[in-house]
Amino acid sequence: GGRSESGKAESDKPIKLTYAFFAPANTFPAKQMEKWKEEVEKRTNGKVQVELFPGGTLLTDKNMYDGVRDGVADIGLSCPTYEPGRFGLIGISDLPSGFPNSKVSSQVFYDLVREFPPDALKDYKIIAAFATEPAHLMTKKPVKSLDDLKGMQIRISGALTPVLRDLGATPVGMGMAEVPEALQTGIIDGLVSSREVLKDLKLAESLKYTTDYPLTVTSFIAVMNKDVWESLPPDVQKVIDELGPEMARWTGEYHDNHVQEALKWSAREYGLQVVTLSEEEKAKWDAKLKPLQDKLVKDLKAKGLPAEEYRNRLYELKDKYSRK
Amino acid sequence: MANPDERLIPLESKTKLTKRGLLGYLDLINVYINKSLAWIAGISLLLMVFVVVANAVSREVYKPFIGTTELVGWLAAIALAFGLGFTQLQQGYVEIDALVEHFSPLLQRIIKSIMLFLSACFFFMVSWKMVSYAINVAENGNVSETMKIPFYPLIYLVALGFTGLTLALFVDFVKEVVGRAGDE
Amino acid sequence: MSDITIALIGLLVLFFLMILRMPISFSMFIVGFAGLLTVASPKAAFSVLTGDLWNQFSSYTMSVIPLYILMGEIIFRTGVTESLFKAAYKWVGHLRGGMAATVVLASAGFAAICGSNSATAAAMGTMALPELKKYKYDEKLSTGSVAAGGTLGIIIPPSTVLLVIALQTEQSVKQLFVASVIPGILLTLLFLLTIFFLCMKYPEMGPAGPVSTFKEKMVSIKGVFPTLLLFIFVIGGLYKGWFTPTESGAFGAFGAMVISLAMGKLNFSKLSASLFGTLKSSTMVLTLVISAMVFSRFLTITRLPYEVADWTAALHVPSLIILLAILGIYILGGALMDALGFLIISIPIFYPTVMALGYDPVWFAVLLCIVTSAGAITPPVGVTVFVVKGLAPETPVMSIFKGAGYFLVAYAVLIALLIVFPGTITFM
Ligand code: NA
Numbered sequence: 001g002g003r004s005e006s007g008k009a010e011s012d013k014p015i016k017l018t019y020a021f022f023a024p025a026n027t028f029p030a031k032q033m034e035k036w037k038e039e040v041e042k043r044t045n046g047k048v049q050v051e052l053f054p055g056g057t058l059l060t061d062k063n064m065y066d067g068v069r070d071g072v073a074d075i076g077l078s079c080p081t082y083e084p085g086r087f088g089l090i091g092i093s094d095l096p097s098g099f100p101n102s103k104v105s106s107q108v109f110y111d112l113v114r115e116f117p118p119d120a121l122k123d124y125k126i127i128a129a130f131a132t133e134p135a136h137l138m139t140k141k142p143v144k145s146l147d148d149l150k151g152m153q154i155r156i157s158g159a160l161t162p163v164l165r166d167l168g169a170t171p172v173g174m175g176m177a178e179v180p181e182a183l184q185t186g187i188i189d190g191l192v193s194s195r196e197v198l199k200d201l202k203l204a205e206s207l208k209y210t211t212d213y214p215l216t217v218t219s220f221i222a223v224m225n226k227d228v229w230e231s232l233p234p235d236v237q238k239v240i241d242e243l244g245p246e247m248a249r250w251t252g253e254y255h256d257n258h259v260q261e262a263l264k265w266s267a268r269e270y271g272l273q274v275v276t277l278s279e280e281e282k283a284k285w286d287a288k289l290k291p292l293q294d295k296l297v298k299d300l301k302a303k304g305l306p307a308e309e310y311r312n313r314l315y316e317l318k319d320k321y322s323r324k
Numbered sequence: 325m326a327n328p329d330e331r332l333i334p335l336e337s338k339t340k341l342t343k344r345g346l347l348g349y350l351d352l353i354n355v356y357i358n359k360s361l362a363w364i365a366g367i368s369l370l371l372m373v374f375v376v377v378a379n380a381v382s383r384e385v386y387k388p389f390i391g392t393t394e395l396v397g398w399l400a401a402i403a404l405a406f407g408l409g410f411t412q413l414q415q416g417y418v419e420i421d422a423l424v425e426h427f428s429p430l431l432q433r434i435i436k437s438i439m440l441f442l443s444a445c446f447f448f449m450v451s452w453k454m455v456s457y458a459i460n461v462a463e464n465g466n467v468s469e470t471m472k473i474p475f476y477p478l479i480y481l482v483a484l485g486f487t488g489l490t491l492a493l494f495v496d497f498v499k500e501v502v503g504r505a506g507d508e
Numbered sequence: 509m510s511d512i513t514i515a516l517i518g519l520l521v522l523f524f525l526m527i528l529r530m531p532i533s534f535s536m537f538i539v540g541f542a543g544l545l546t547v548a549s550p551k552a553a554f555s556v557l558t559g560d561l562w563n564q565f566s567s568y569t570m571s572v573i574p575l576y577i578l579m580g581e582i583i584f585r586t587g588v589t590e591s592l593f594k595a596a597y598k599w600v601g602h603l604r605g606g607m608a609a610t611v612v613l614a615s616a617g618f619a620a621i622c623g624s625n626s627a628t629a630a631a632m633g634t635m636a637l638p639e640l641k642k643y644k645y646d647e648k649l650s651t652g653s654v655a656a657g658g659t660l661g662i663i664i665p666p667s668t669v670l671l672v673i674a675l676q677t678e679q680s681v682k683q684l685f686v687a688s689v690i691p692g693i694l695l696t697l698l699f700l701l702t703i704f705f706l707c708m709k710y711p712e713m714g715p716a717g718p719v720s721t722f723k724e725k726m727v728s729i730k731g732v733f734p735t736l737l738l739f740i741f742v743i744g745g746l747y748k749g750w751f752t753p754t755e756s757g758a759f760g761a762f763g764a765m766v767i768s769l770a771m772g773k774l775n776f777s778k779l780s781a782s783l784f785g786t787l788k789s790s791t792m793v794l795t796l797v798i799s800a801m802v803f804s805r806f807l808t809i810t811r812l813p814y815e816v817a818d819w820t821a822a823l824h825v826p827s828l829i830i831l832l833a834i835l836g837i838y839i840l841g842g843a844l845m846d847a848l849g850f851l852i853i854s855i856p857i858f859y860p861t862v863m864a865l866g867y868d869p870v871w872f873a874v875l876l877c878i879v880t881s882a883g884a885i886t887p888p889v890g891v892t893v894f895v896v897k898g899l900a901p902e903t904p905v906m907s908i909f910k911g912a913g914y915f916l917v918a919y920a921v922l923i924a925l926l927i928v929f930p931g932t933i934t935f936m
Pocket residue numbers: 618619620621622623624660661662663664665666667
């Protein structure tokens with residue numbers, strides 16, 4: 001990684017780029033890496049060779065961006081919100097904003113990152129940005145209303161804590177690895193996450209219901225070490241730049257298809273039911289959650305960040321990409 | 325089993341043995357610092373037990389404390405870091421002695437000195453780099469995921485733990501070079 | 509010099525430092541760091557080292573290990589285990605190796621609640637080693653039994669290794685857990701056979717005690733109740749869903765404190781001795797785990813594991829040979845580096861190969877788990893052996909490897925059985 005071979009690469013010797021990610025090779029962000037590798041190698045006619053390190057074997061979610069800065073890998077893919085406090089504005093688009101799917105959230109997020117580059121990433125080259133589909137409630141018993149949710153113990157990860165709390169559930173923090181057993185023994189009544197876990201982790205065995213209400217998204221940014229970027233020939237830089245928006249769309253579509261497949265599989269194998277909220281109930285949920293984003297915008301604005309502009313642009317872009 | 329402490333090396337008596345001259349004072353400081361750190365580590369360990377149990381009980385009867393995993397992780401970091409030097413005092417780090425035990429006592433001492441010196445240098449560097457890491461995390465403005473608390477002070481504590489280990493290794497190195505023959 | 513050459517030199521240097529009596533965890537830290545420095549840059553090496561140290565030191569998942577050790581320390585130091593082993597001695601002590609067999613059975617029972625091999629070895633070793641010594645058991649046999657018994661922790665479900673394999677190969681965690689029950693029981697039985705065979709051949713290894721009367725046997729049971737109560741509480745609490753597997757360590761330690769306090773056997777000096785003892789062994793174990801991780805990062809960045817995997821996958825020989833080659837590489841990987849790290853790197857490469865050869869996914873997953881867990885008792889890097897060494901400082905580490913080595917025969921028999929009769933796993 002960052003082994004500066006790229007800097008003095010001769011025209012006949014391929015440029016080697018190392019690319020690290022914290023989650024296993026079969027997750028959708030890792031599929032995105034594979035696709036990126038394939039496209040870059042194809043479009044540069046083999047001038048660039050990409051070596052992938054998924055599964056946290058090189059860098060983990062906790063030290064990805066620092067590791068790229070320090071040259072452990074040339075490129076690193078991580079979730080900015082896994083390091084809270086460091087990436088101000090991104091928290092706004094992660095909070096519930098009514099995204100229909102990952103294709104829309106990914107394209108919106110890519111544009112937002114281009115238009116409002118995070119200060120913390122100013123010493124990096126951003127090469128990809130995308131987001132998950134909105135997280136959904138998946139539960140053992142149907143949740144048709146806030147009353148149903150009241151007091152339920154729901155497994156969450158970091159950013160979801162205030163969301164679940166404001167909806168009246170009891171958020172429980174635990175590692176994903178403990179979830180299957182915790183569900184079986186009744187320590188938790190459900191979890192909130194993007195829905196491919198129903199199939200990928202076989203959680204549909206115990207989670208029979210999912211409530212059709214979009215919650216937070218998790219956004220991903222892949223960055224390249226700035227020195228490595230500057231050492232690349234212009235034609236390679238051009239290929240990588242062109243791939244940015246394309247990858248956002250591709251990844252969104254890939255993830256959406258995967259989720260739909262998981263939902264179908266869960267319905268077929270375990271009789272998963274999708275619970276739809278009534279309009280009136282949905283309005284109640286919206287009313288509970290809107291203040292969260294409002295408050296974050298206000299707080300960040302007070303810190304001198306263009307939070308208002310970010311949010312307005314977020315909803316503009318959401319409408320634009322939803323229409324397509 | 326008459327003495328339940330059989331598996332722990334009594335530190336005080338070890339200190340008295342070598343309490344002479346500069347080396348004696350050095351050893352005294354070493355034992356004092358690492359034993360103090362070990363006490364804090366032990367208390368952190370106990371707190372871990374209570375926090376985990378209290379959280380599970382609270383989850384059953386009321387609701388869980390959402391920051392439990394973070395808090396336990398931090399206590400574990402203190403316990404582990406502050407136990408580093410103590411473990412060296414206890415000669416607790418596993419080594420393979422199958423080959424070296426056939427060497428002459430002098431060669432054994434030379435090898436041991438080199439290894440201790442190398443280790444002491446390495447962990448001195450680690451302590452120092454952990455401090456830079458803590459500064460970096462503080463500057464990044466990183467806060468914990470759930471409780472949103474800045475956690476960089478704990479990284480300083482981990483650096484302190486490694487300093488304890490460095491001290492213990494250094495004192496062992498000096499003893500190896502000066503020779504413990506007089507003590508035994 | 510190519511990165512692969514550097515990786516091989518790194519392995520060589522590691523080996524030299526270790527046999528020159530540099531503590532194993534220090535050796536892995538130093539060589540891993542120096543390797544990263546050579547292959548990448550000083551900045552990169554510091555970045556990996558500091559990041560990994562902090563993240564692993566503050567990891568909630570790892571914190572379960574000291575908690576299990578603490579439970580064992582408290583019940584050992586307060587003498588509660590003594591009565592347990594006294595009772596076991598009355599019942600099976602007259603059999604050669606009976607007490608070592610008891611340790612294996614207790615490990616299997618403990619493995620049924622604990623998903624980690626080092627935690628199982630730590631918990632059982634703390635309790636059993638001093639008792640076995642009292643009954644004049646050969647130290648190779650007693651330390652070996654604990655080290656090998658510890659490996660049951662990841663074969664008998666729940667199991668952290670099976671969990672990782674399930675996640676990586678998109679299989680049902682539950683199905684893998686169910687499938688590993690029979691192999692787990694088989695391995696336990698094979699361990700018992702190993703002990704009885706050894707003691708038959710060398711009676712001095714596990715000397716037979718006096719035969720006890722029925723009355724003595726019944727009386728001895730009385731002392732078992734406190735420990736039994738704790739076991740029922742910990743296992744029952746897990747199945748009832750009072751606490752998670754990670755939490756069971758804390759409940760075990762807490763329960764041990766409550767029980768020994770109620771019996772008037774816990775005082776301040778015993779508590780502090782337990783805490784210090786826990787500190788010593790868990791610091792040793794955890795630095796080992798973390799150093800293995802740093803060393804794995806070095807090997808990963810050189811891509812040596814990937815090269816080996818690619819090379820095997822490309823072999824043009826009968827499928828059984830490829831399967832055996834792959835298993836061989838896992839044994840080697842388990843011998844040299846952190847088993848979980850190696851699984852994460854290699855599964856994406858080997859799993860599709862093995863599937864393409866037409867083997868059953870569940871069967872392969874369980875086999876992989878067994879092979880990797882055998883790595884915990886093979887030199888030079890054997891996690892459960894090191895845990896035992898931490899608990900029995902006076903026993904040379906090579907003696908423990910030797911003692912545990914007897915049980916590798918049981919492993920070989922089990923692996924052969926599973927290859928010849930795959931139905932043992934797949935009938936479920
Ligand atoms: Na287990």
